[in-house]
Amino acid sequence: MAIASENLTKNQKTVLDILENSSEPLKAYTILFDIQKKGIKSPLQVYRALDKLIEIGKVHKIESRNAYIACKHEGCNAKTSTSFLICELCDKVTELKNNNLPTYFSKQADKNNFNYKKHNLEIFGLCKLCFTKN
Amino acid sequence: MAIASENLTKNQKTVLDILENSSEPLKAYTILFDIQKKGIKSPLQVYRALDKLIEIGKVHKIESRNAYIACKHEGCNAKTSTSFLICELCDKVTELKNNNLPTYFSKQADKNNFNYKKHNLEIFGLCKLCFTKN
DNA sequence: CTTAAAATGTTATATTATAACATTACATTA
DNA sequence: TAATGTAATGTTATAATATAACATTTTAAG
Known part of the structure; x- marks a missing residue:
């Protein structure tokens, strides 16, 4: 089971x-x-x-x-791949979901003769709140 | 200087x-x-x-x-952002260069009201050599 | 029930990284 | 060139993160 x-x-x-x-x-x-x-x-x-x-x-x-x-996602693909937005000011972390990143990365990898399996992506920047504050 | x-x-x-x-x-x-x-x-x-x-x-x-x-790159944008292909079999690591990932991620981040600054991307899979071997 | 796989409990230790502080090198410019 | 500030160094200690090893218990499937 x-x-x-x-x-x-x-x-x-x-x-x-x-x-x-x-x-x-x-x-x-x-x-x-x-x-x-x-x-x-x-x-x-x-x-x-x-x-x-x-x-x-x-x-x-x-x-x-x-x-x-x-x-937080039901049945996301994240057993294998993860993608996060990380705010550099307040450290808030948001998981990207329902995205087509795996498809995109698979293509990028192909260009380099690389067989894509999964990925880890960490995007750093400012969340909405911290962005408007500054 | x-x-x-x-x-x-x-x-x-x-x-x-x-x-x-x-x-x-x-x-x-x-x-x-x-x-x-x-x-x-x-x-x-x-x-x-x-x-x-x-x-x-x-x-x-x-x-x-x-x-x-x-x-290995002259003046790559990697002071801030990095992208790698990592072979899960032989552990070979290749840096992705000359890519438009920052532009793409900036858009993805926008959708989530997030101000993109930089990223770290690690793509796992099989390099050409290990792929053809298996 | 039996049995095999998974999870647990426990102690010890390995691995990765930084704190604190005194000292030295080095470039700038007065 | 002497003064000065910044960066880098050397050193010891310790913090933070993670796993090894092994005995025991729980769990789920046949």
């Missing part, structure tokens, strides 16, 4: 829960600190939960920040 | 040299190990040289690998 969010384990649920209720990406040790009262004691427990959540596409890693974010 | 490769310092030259002569991205501690005979003794010396080289665009960081690569 396919892994769905219903049959996550306790640790996985705990980690996913804190990420889903966070307004910003969280670091692994921040997660650890925040959930120690729920019985998770070691970094490895957090990393293992994160690994599984990433594998099933419920969580993505922001590589340039070493931070983790819950995916 | 603009910083050019001619007036790099000793440590910066040493680090750039090893990166330019490497066929693959190198990790900071690999660099450290390889150049200890040249008088660089601490991680900080490597990281400081890398920081400067990244700042002037001679080196880029592959975020998903914590690895560093020398830029």
Whole structure:
């Protein structure tokens, strides 16, 4: 049976829960600190939960920040590919969805004789709020 | 005066040299190990040289690998934006150049009310060699 | 029930990166 | 050329991020 969010384990649920209720990406040790009262004691427990959540596409890693974010999209393609807008002022992160980036990248890759599988894209700039403020 | 490769310092030259002569991205501690005979003794010396080289665009960081690569392009836009093709089999990394990605991303960002400044793109897949082998 | 795969708990350690601070090199210009 | 400010260096210590190893328990499928 396919892994769905219903049959996550306790640790996985705990980690996913804190990420889903966070307004910003969280670091692994921040997660650890925040959930120690729920019985998770070691970094490895957090990393293992994160690994599984990433594998099933419920969580993505922001590589340039070493931070983790819950995916808000139902069945997005992000088990493999991720695309984010990252505000350089307020650090707000927005996941790009419903985009045709994979198609576009596949073409770009073709030009370089490269067989596209997936991607990680991090776009930096200013979110609307920070842009209008400045 | 603009910083050019001619007036790099000793440590910066040493680090750039090893990166330019490497066929693959190198990790900071690999660099450290390889150049200890040249008088660089601490991680900080490597990281400081890398920081400067990244700042002037001679080196880029592959975020998903914590690895560093020398830029082969003259005056590319990569002080700000970087785009790589990364082979999942042989780990070969190719920098995408002369592309119109910034324009494209700027449009994508606009749709989300986001002011594009720069990006980091990592495309994973198979290089030509590994693709034909499999 | 049995069994195999997955997840857990735990301790230790590896890997990646920065803080803090004293010192030195170097270009500018008064 | 002496003064000065900025950048770079050297060094020690430590912070932050992530995995190894291994014994045990839980879970799901046959």
